[in-house]
Amino acid sequence: MPLFWRIFLLNAVVFVTATALLLGPVTVSTPVLVTEAVILAVGLAAMLIANALLLRIGLAPLQRLARAMTTADLLRPGTRPAAGGHGEVAELITTFNTMLDRLEAERATSTARVLTAQESERHRIAQELHDEVGQTLTAVLLDLKHVADRAPEPVREQLHQVQETTRAGLDEIRRIARRLRPGVLEELGLTSALKSLAGEFSGPSLSVRHRIAPDLPPLSENAELVLYRVAQESLTNTARHAGAGHVTLTLERTPDAVELRVRDDGRGLGGSPEGAGIQGMRERALLIGADLALGPARDSGDGDTGGSVPARGTEVRLTVPLDPPAAATHSPAAATHHRSQ
Structure with a gap:
């Protein structure tokens, strides 16, 4: 039975019983007697307790669902809330679990595409660093060596320092390329x-x-x-x-x-x-x-x-x-x- 009708029927039973008692053996005097006040207080307390128990039992699955909603993380798949309760409560939890399954599958698919594109881009950049920049710096090193061999001594020392700086840059580019690919x-x-x-x-x-x-x-x-x-x-x-x-x-x-x-x-x-x-x-x-x-x-x-x-x-x-x-x-x-x- 849906939660709405369970709450409604329980309230209806309590109110009908209270009305029948007031119309029958239970009456209220003016002024109200102590025994009558006690009976009314007990009846009211019984009605409130019955409603509280029903709401606690009926809404407990919804509270578990709310906790699952606040802690759900698509990067950390975990256990699903149990489809407890009856009627639309169980249907709601089942729908939420189905939605999580679909979202995790879609996240995994999109992540796979993104990471695949990322690896392809890393491969392309590493290839260009190696083939283009690396080859250019290698040619620069050869030209510097050729010039340094024919340069006078003061200039030769400076050219050797430029060679070392260029060689360090080439090594760094190769290291970056190795990490990319x-x-x-x-x-x-x-x-x-x-x-x-x-x-x-x-x-x-x-x-x-x-x-x-x-x-x-x-x-x-x-x-x-x-x-x-x-x-x-x-x-x-x-x-x-x-x-x-x-x-x-x-x-x-x-x-x-x-x-x-x-x-x-x-x-x-x-x-x-x-x-x-x-x-x-x-x-x-x-x-x-x-x-x-x-x-x-x-x-x-x-x-x-x-x-x-x-x-x-x-x-x-x-x-x-x-x-x-x-x-x-x-x-x-x-x-x-x-x-x-």
Whole structure:
């Protein structure tokens, strides 16, 4: 029975009963006697309690639905509210769950298209940097060497300094191109790509250790790309914002998944909101049905930190299931990435 009719009929029963009692054995005197006032108060209290219980029971599913609405996040798919209640209440909850399913599917599809376009654009920019700017600077270096070999001594020293500056710019362009388009990932695989990535971020102020298990199962190209990009974004955030001195990058196999962990000893997340980089990592994780978790670094006691990372800082954990959903495995991003190679 719909909620409206249940409330209406309960009120009707209470009012009809009260009216019948007033017309029959129960009368009200003037002035009102104490016993009559007590009977009326008890009747009123019974009516209010009955209405409160019915509203509490009938509206409880709506309260759960309201909480689900306020906490719903398309980047963090969670459990759906149970379709409790009766009539239009259950229908409303079922409709809301269907709407969430549709929104998550549409978000995943649009995100796949956006990330596919982003990877294609990165590939194009990296190619142009390598073929156009890189070749131009290489030609400039050769011309400078040719001129420096024939220049007098005072000018030759200055030309050598210009050569070093140009060579440093060329190295920086090549480094940017490698980050935009992980050629080592396509050519040598995920393990070599992550080791190379850890080496790129290691320097005087930041030590990046890596522990990559040798028994990793075969992964799809899209899953390897997501793992690489999440590791890259995590190391970038650590180098720019964490103020960390040590980072540990771990990739290992669990019974039913492959898990990537990037743990640092920096200042931690604090109460800062998630930026575009973290949102991008969550969107990439959704494409392959993976779970992304960020929080304070925990000292797991498994020895993967080598004693260099204490139990503080930030940990990024990406768990990629070995049997991902079919929709994620055959996402547009995977197909387009495969065609781009």
